[in-house]
Amino acid sequence: MTKPVCAYCKLPNALTREHLWPASLHSRLSAANKQTSNSFWLARLQREIPSEPKIRDVCAHCNNVVLSELDAYICQLFDSTLVHIPNRHERVTFEHDYHLLKRWLLKLCFNSARVHNSRDLYALDVMLPYIMGESSTLGKSVQLFLQLSYPEEVPEEELSANAPADCPVFFKPTMNRVGHIFFRVHGVGEKLLRAVHLRSFTFYLAFFKPSESCVVLNDFADHFSHYTGALLLRPSNPIVETQCNGAGAWTLFKGSRSNQLIFDDDI
């Protein structure tokens, strides 16, 4: 019997079984949220599922050598930065290794795309040499944005009947989720992006053709930043200052369920 092929190195090999969210990161997220049960949203199924999706098509070498280095980095970034939930308007210094962060985000999206058989699977598969650290130039066709969300009061009419009366309920950005965002600006255009939420920190990945001109890339970055408050991260700038005023956590939570970000240019 022929051995199955690893999704990363494309070689026939014995394959491992891994969680979509690395166990080392997941335990940190659980501890930070003091969770007792897990709940992962599958847009395809339109319902909550009780357990985390698993990946079964990665060989031990890819998993333990290259990809675990990326997981180690995101855990380090979580401990230093992502664990904190800033208040609205708080100034935040975001110090990061641009390529390790972007490669990890793309890896997570690629894994999620295989679990869900997503329409952008091909675009993520093309990024494999970058994810594996074999090509840095390929990464230039993907823009990475950071948006910070803040605790937000849930409107009274959106609370369930058994919510405490006369007591504002604040929704904190504690979720972790990987999904899509359809960014549409009337009069400008539309684009499907990947969104990775890690508590207050939302990372957006915008994909372009490798041959796309700087004018198109810059124009998109200007519009996306203008409408979302997201900051374009650049490899040359590992320490950025930003403000926690991108989106209210409740608004973002509701938006992530509908996968829509629509902006009207007339407003």
Ligand SMILES: [Zn+2]
């Ligand atoms: Zn492999």
